[in-house]
Amino acid sequence: MRGAKGARGAVAAARAGLVAPEAGRRSDALHSGAWWVWALGLATAASRTTNPLLLGLLIAVAGYVVAVRRTDAPWARSYGAFVKLGLAVIAIRLGFAVFLGSPIPGTHVLFTLPEVPLPEWAKGVRIGGRVSAESLLFALYEGLKLATLLICVGAANALANPVRLLKSLPGALYEAGVAVVVAMTFAPQLIADVQRLRKARRLRGRPDRGVRGLLQVGLPVLEGALERSVALAAAMDARGYGRTAHVPVAVRRTTAALTLGGLLGVCAGTYGLLAAEGAGFGLPVLLGGLGAALGGLWLGGRRCVRTRYRPDRWAARAWLVSGSGVAVAGLMIWAASYDPVGLRPGVIPLTTPELPLWPALSVLLGLAPAFVAPRPALPAPAKDAMSSSTNDPTDDLMNDPPKETP
Amino acid sequence: MIRFESVTVTYDGVDVDVPAVRDVNLTIPEGELVLLVGPSGVGKSTLLSTVSGLVPHFTGGTLSGRVTVAGRDTRTHKPRELADVVGTVGQDPLSHFVTDTVEDELAYGMESLGLAPDVMRRRVEETLDLLGLADLRDRPIATLSGGQQQRVAIGSVLTPHPSVLVLDEPTSALDPAAAEEVLAVLQRLVHDLGTTVLMAEHRLERVVQYADQVVLLPAPGQPPVIGAPADIMAVSPVYPPVVGLGRLADWSPLPLSVRDARRRAAPLRDRLAEVRPPAPGPAPAPAAPAATASGAEVGEAAEVAEVAKASEVQGSPGVRRRFSLLGRRRRAVQVPGAGAAGRAESSPGPGPDQPLAAVAAVAALAVRRGRVPALRRVDLTVAPGETIALMGRNGAGKSTLLATLVGLLEPTAGSVHVGGAVPHRTGPRELIRRVGLVPQEPRDLLYADTVAGECAAADRDADAAPGSCRALVSELLPGIPDDTHPRDLSEGQRLTLALAVVLTARPPLLLLDEPTRGLDYAAKARLVAVLRGLAAEGHAIVLATHDVELAAELAHRVVILAEGEVVADGATADVVVSSPAFAPQVTKILAPYHWLTVTQVRTALALAGTE
The missing domain is CATH 1.10.287 (Helix Hairpins)
Structure with missing residues (x-):
C-alpha cells in the first residue's frame, strides 16, 4: 500500500514539476489566515472592477487554486455551494432588472413587459415596462461582481480549516469563536440529516422528492439536530470547556x-x-x-486558562500565499485609478469590454498558491490500488478505472 | 476512587416514586476495571453520568446522596471542574467530537485545562502510540471507521491523564476485531497506568473476562449487587454464552473466558462427540443453486421444532416470563409447519423439485460512493425463507449492499433484481411490497408523535387495511399504549415498531442493518424469536451485523464482505467455524465440533438424556 501510494505521489509531484509538501500534514500546514488574506485580496480586486473579463479571470484563478489545492476534508466541499449561491445572485439581479426596471436609461429595447399602473405616491417605482439591453448588461456586470466576491469567500472556506483559524483568536474571544464554528458546522450536518431522512421516506413507500417530503422531515431533522447539540454541549462541558481561572x-x-x-x-x-x-x-x-x-x-x-496546541506557524509559504492576494488587490486598486475605463467598461453606449493587459496579468499573480501551497494528498486512488490488490493486480490496474467510472 | 453514598436520581416530570437509580452504595477502588451490567432501562447510563457530574448539573433531575470522585464532591463541582479527573465517553463517539482532526481532538481536553504546549505535544504523541493512531493523526475524524472513532474518543479523554475513565457501551457499534482493539487499550490503561475504568456494556461476551469487579443492577429501582465477575454471572439475568454454557454444564467457578471454558470443556466435548449438531433453525426451502446452503441440513421435523421451542427459553427466567406470550404464539405457528421445508411444499407455486424463484438476485454488482468503490463484483442470491447474516468489518460494504437492494443507491455496474424489479428504478410505493429495510437508526423511519399515528400512516403508505400495522405492533410488542411517543420507547421497542411498520407492506424480503446495536440480551432474544417466526412464514431475511452470537443463533447462511468483495459465503456452521474472528463463543469452546449456540447444546443434551 505504502509503495503504491509513494509511487503515485512521486509521479504526481514530478508531473506538477514542483515540490510542495502534502497538505493535511500538520507540520507543513499552511496558516489558515494566509488563505483568508489571499481570498480577501482577490475579493477586494473584484470589488474594484465590473469588467466581466477581469471578473471571469478572477473566478477562474480562484477556481483553479481550489481545484488543485483543496483536500478531502468535509469543509472543503462548501465551494460548490458558494458557486451556486453566486449564480443565484446573478439570476436575482437580472430578475430585478427585468421586472423592476433599472435606473440605466437605454435605447436598445429588447422587449416590453406590461407595466403595472401604480398610484401617484409610488412614483419612482416601476413594475414591468421596457427592458433595454443596457440595463440588463449593467445588472449582469453588477451581479457578476457580487458573485465573484462570494466565490472568493467560498474559496477561502474550502481551503482553510475554520477550526484551525480559531486558534489565532485572542483568548477572550475563544469561547464566542467556538460557538460560531459549531454553528457553522451545524448547517452542513443539517443538510446531511435532511438527505438521510428523505432517503428513509423511500423506505416507507413515500416519494423522496418534492416540497411535501421536505416539510415532513423538517420536525425530525430539527429534533435530531437539537439532540446532537445537547450531546455536544455535554461532551464539551465534561471535557473542560468553559473552565475559568480565578481573577481578582x-x-x-x-x-x-x-x-x-x-x-x-x-x-x-x-x-x-x-x-x-x-x-x-x-x-x-x-x-x-x-x-x-x-x-x-x-x-x-x-x-481564560486555555492553552494552544500547535498553533499554525506563519511561515514562508504563508507569506507567499497571502502576499499574492495582497498584490492582486493592490495592483487592481492602483489600476482602478490609473485606467478607470478599462476596469469599468461603459454600458452607454454599448461597448464590447476589452481585457486590459496589465490588470489581467496582475490577477494572474493570484495563481501563486497553486504552486506554493501544500498539495493535497491523494487518498482515494491509493486506496483503490490497495484494496483491489487481493485480486489479480494487473487485471485490476488495467480494467478498474474505465469499468467503474462510466 | 469513586464513592457512591446512598445515591438516588429522580428526573423531573417522571413519576417521583420511580427514580432512575435508587439507593446506590458503592465504592470503586483505584486501578480497577469495573463492569456495570443489567437489562436495558435500569439506569446504567444515569449512574455513569453521575460520576462525571453531568447528572444532575447538565441533564437536570434531582440527585440525593453523594458521589465523590478522587475526593471531589460532584454536587459542588461542575463537570468542567471534574474534567481533569474524569474522562467520559458516551454511547455515540460522533457526538463527542468537538474538533475535526484526530490530533486536534486529542489535544482539545488538555487545551481546556490549560496545560503547557510542550506537555501537550508529548502526551499527544504518547497517546497516538498507545492507541495505535499514529497513522491517522492528520485525518479528518469524519472519514474514520467506527472502531477508529471509538479509539480517538477514548484517546481524547485520556490525554489529560484522568484517574477515572467512564465508558458507556464502548464496543457495541464495533466489529469484533475493532472491539478487541478497544478492549486491549483499556486493559493496558488499567495495567500500566493504574486508571480506574467504569464501563457499561451489553455485549458481555466481549468484556466480562476483563473485569475485576462486576456491578449488577438487576431491575429498575433495585439496589446494585457487587462482586467478583464469576459470582455475579452465576445470578445475573444477563450473561454471555460462555456463562450460559457453564451454567448448563454446572461448571464451578463459572468460566468467563473461552480459554477457561475450554479447559473445563473436555468432558462435555466427549459427551457431545457422538451427537451431530442440529441446524440452527428451520432450514430454508430448496432454493436457487447459489442459495443452497450445503451444511444447513434440514433436521428431522421433531428436532427442528424442538430447537425452535428451546430458543424461547434462552435468557433468564424473568425474560421468559415477560415474553412468554409471544413465545407461545410463535411456537403455535412453528410446530405444525415443522419448518419452512414443509411449508414451502404445501404453499402454492413451484413444486419441491423445482427451485423456488429467488427473492433477490445480485450479479456482478459494483457500487461507488464518491471516489471510493464500496462494492466490487458482488454476487448474491437470496431464497425465500432464508436468513442470511452479512458480516465484515466496519466499512466493508454491508450497509451499501443493503441500500442498493432497496434502491437507495444506484449500482455503478452489474445488476440487482428484487422480486423481479430493479430497485432504483421502481417507485417507492411499489418497492415496499417487495423489500423492506430497517435502518441502523430505526428512528429515521418514524415521523409521527404517537405509536397509533405511526401505525395509521404505515397502513396508508402500504395500502393495507386499517389496523394491520397496529395488529403487528400488538403481536410483536404487547402492552404498548397507542399514545406513546416513539421517542419514549426503549431501543429494542423502537426497533420492533420500525420492524412492524416495514412489515405492514408484507415484503417477502426483509433487510435489517445492525439490529442488535444497543439491545440487551432479553431484547435480543425477543428479536431472534420474532425474526425466526418471520423466516418460518417464508420471509427472506438479510441482516448486516457485527454480532457473531446473533448470526450463529439465526442465520442459515453467512456472507462475509471485505473491501467490498464477498470473501466467504456458505452455511453458518461452515463459515463461522473456520474463522476465529466470526466464531461464536460456543464454537470456540467446543471446537473442533461444529456447535454454534447454547440452545443447540442444551437441546442435544436433553435428547441424549431421554434416549
Missing part, C-alpha cells in the same frame, strides 16, 4: 471598564471622523478607544 475583582472591573470605554471611544471617534465638524478630535479618540478595547481584550484573556 479589581482586574475584572478594569476589564469591563476598558472594554466598554474603548468601544464607546471607537464609536465617538468614528462619528467624529465622518461628521463634518469633528475631524480634529475624531482620529485621536478613535485610536484611544481602539487601544482601550484591545487592552480590555488582553486583560479579559487572563480569565
Whole structure:
C-alpha cells in the first residue's frame, strides 16, 4: 500500500514539476489566515472592477487554486455551494432588472413587459415596462461582481480549516469563536440529516422528492439536530470547556471598564471622523478607544486558562500565499485609478469590454498558491490500488478505472 | 476512587416514586476495571453520568446522596471542574467530537485545562502510540471507521491523564476485531497506568473476562449487587454464552473466558462427540443453486421444532416470563409447519423439485460512493425463507449492499433484481411490497408523535387495511399504549415498531442493518424469536451485523464482505467455524465440533438424556 501510494505521489509531484509538501500534514500546514488574506485580496480586486473579463479571470484563478489545492476534508466541499449561491445572485439581479426596471436609461429595447399602473405616491417605482439591453448588461456586470466576491469567500472556506483559524483568536474571544464554528458546522450536518431522512421516506413507500417530503422531515431533522447539540454541549462541558481561572475583582472591573470605554471611544471617534465638524478630535479618540478595547481584550484573556496546541506557524509559504492576494488587490486598486475605463467598461453606449493587459496579468499573480501551497494528498486512488490488490493486480490496474467510472 | 453514598436520581416530570437509580452504595477502588451490567432501562447510563457530574448539573433531575470522585464532591463541582479527573465517553463517539482532526481532538481536553504546549505535544504523541493512531493523526475524524472513532474518543479523554475513565457501551457499534482493539487499550490503561475504568456494556461476551469487579443492577429501582465477575454471572439475568454454557454444564467457578471454558470443556466435548449438531433453525426451502446452503441440513421435523421451542427459553427466567406470550404464539405457528421445508411444499407455486424463484438476485454488482468503490463484483442470491447474516468489518460494504437492494443507491455496474424489479428504478410505493429495510437508526423511519399515528400512516403508505400495522405492533410488542411517543420507547421497542411498520407492506424480503446495536440480551432474544417466526412464514431475511452470537443463533447462511468483495459465503456452521474472528463463543469452546449456540447444546443434551 505504502509503495503504491509513494509511487503515485512521486509521479504526481514530478508531473506538477514542483515540490510542495502534502497538505493535511500538520507540520507543513499552511496558516489558515494566509488563505483568508489571499481570498480577501482577490475579493477586494473584484470589488474594484465590473469588467466581466477581469471578473471571469478572477473566478477562474480562484477556481483553479481550489481545484488543485483543496483536500478531502468535509469543509472543503462548501465551494460548490458558494458557486451556486453566486449564480443565484446573478439570476436575482437580472430578475430585478427585468421586472423592476433599472435606473440605466437605454435605447436598445429588447422587449416590453406590461407595466403595472401604480398610484401617484409610488412614483419612482416601476413594475414591468421596457427592458433595454443596457440595463440588463449593467445588472449582469453588477451581479457578476457580487458573485465573484462570494466565490472568493467560498474559496477561502474550502481551503482553510475554520477550526484551525480559531486558534489565532485572542483568548477572550475563544469561547464566542467556538460557538460560531459549531454553528457553522451545524448547517452542513443539517443538510446531511435532511438527505438521510428523505432517503428513509423511500423506505416507507413515500416519494423522496418534492416540497411535501421536505416539510415532513423538517420536525425530525430539527429534533435530531437539537439532540446532537445537547450531546455536544455535554461532551464539551465534561471535557473542560468553559473552565475559568480565578481573577481578582479589581482586574475584572478594569476589564469591563476598558472594554466598554474603548468601544464607546471607537464609536465617538468614528462619528467624529465622518461628521463634518469633528475631524480634529475624531482620529485621536478613535485610536484611544481602539487601544482601550484591545487592552480590555488582553486583560479579559487572563480569565481564560486555555492553552494552544500547535498553533499554525506563519511561515514562508504563508507569506507567499497571502502576499499574492495582497498584490492582486493592490495592483487592481492602483489600476482602478490609473485606467478607470478599462476596469469599468461603459454600458452607454454599448461597448464590447476589452481585457486590459496589465490588470489581467496582475490577477494572474493570484495563481501563486497553486504552486506554493501544500498539495493535497491523494487518498482515494491509493486506496483503490490497495484494496483491489487481493485480486489479480494487473487485471485490476488495467480494467478498474474505465469499468467503474462510466 | 469513586464513592457512591446512598445515591438516588429522580428526573423531573417522571413519576417521583420511580427514580432512575435508587439507593446506590458503592465504592470503586483505584486501578480497577469495573463492569456495570443489567437489562436495558435500569439506569446504567444515569449512574455513569453521575460520576462525571453531568447528572444532575447538565441533564437536570434531582440527585440525593453523594458521589465523590478522587475526593471531589460532584454536587459542588461542575463537570468542567471534574474534567481533569474524569474522562467520559458516551454511547455515540460522533457526538463527542468537538474538533475535526484526530490530533486536534486529542489535544482539545488538555487545551481546556490549560496545560503547557510542550506537555501537550508529548502526551499527544504518547497517546497516538498507545492507541495505535499514529497513522491517522492528520485525518479528518469524519472519514474514520467506527472502531477508529471509538479509539480517538477514548484517546481524547485520556490525554489529560484522568484517574477515572467512564465508558458507556464502548464496543457495541464495533466489529469484533475493532472491539478487541478497544478492549486491549483499556486493559493496558488499567495495567500500566493504574486508571480506574467504569464501563457499561451489553455485549458481555466481549468484556466480562476483563473485569475485576462486576456491578449488577438487576431491575429498575433495585439496589446494585457487587462482586467478583464469576459470582455475579452465576445470578445475573444477563450473561454471555460462555456463562450460559457453564451454567448448563454446572461448571464451578463459572468460566468467563473461552480459554477457561475450554479447559473445563473436555468432558462435555466427549459427551457431545457422538451427537451431530442440529441446524440452527428451520432450514430454508430448496432454493436457487447459489442459495443452497450445503451444511444447513434440514433436521428431522421433531428436532427442528424442538430447537425452535428451546430458543424461547434462552435468557433468564424473568425474560421468559415477560415474553412468554409471544413465545407461545410463535411456537403455535412453528410446530405444525415443522419448518419452512414443509411449508414451502404445501404453499402454492413451484413444486419441491423445482427451485423456488429467488427473492433477490445480485450479479456482478459494483457500487461507488464518491471516489471510493464500496462494492466490487458482488454476487448474491437470496431464497425465500432464508436468513442470511452479512458480516465484515466496519466499512466493508454491508450497509451499501443493503441500500442498493432497496434502491437507495444506484449500482455503478452489474445488476440487482428484487422480486423481479430493479430497485432504483421502481417507485417507492411499489418497492415496499417487495423489500423492506430497517435502518441502523430505526428512528429515521418514524415521523409521527404517537405509536397509533405511526401505525395509521404505515397502513396508508402500504395500502393495507386499517389496523394491520397496529395488529403487528400488538403481536410483536404487547402492552404498548397507542399514545406513546416513539421517542419514549426503549431501543429494542423502537426497533420492533420500525420492524412492524416495514412489515405492514408484507415484503417477502426483509433487510435489517445492525439490529442488535444497543439491545440487551432479553431484547435480543425477543428479536431472534420474532425474526425466526418471520423466516418460518417464508420471509427472506438479510441482516448486516457485527454480532457473531446473533448470526450463529439465526442465520442459515453467512456472507462475509471485505473491501467490498464477498470473501466467504456458505452455511453458518461452515463459515463461522473456520474463522476465529466470526466464531461464536460456543464454537470456540467446543471446537473442533461444529456447535454454534447454547440452545443447540442444551437441546442435544436433553435428547441424549431421554434416549
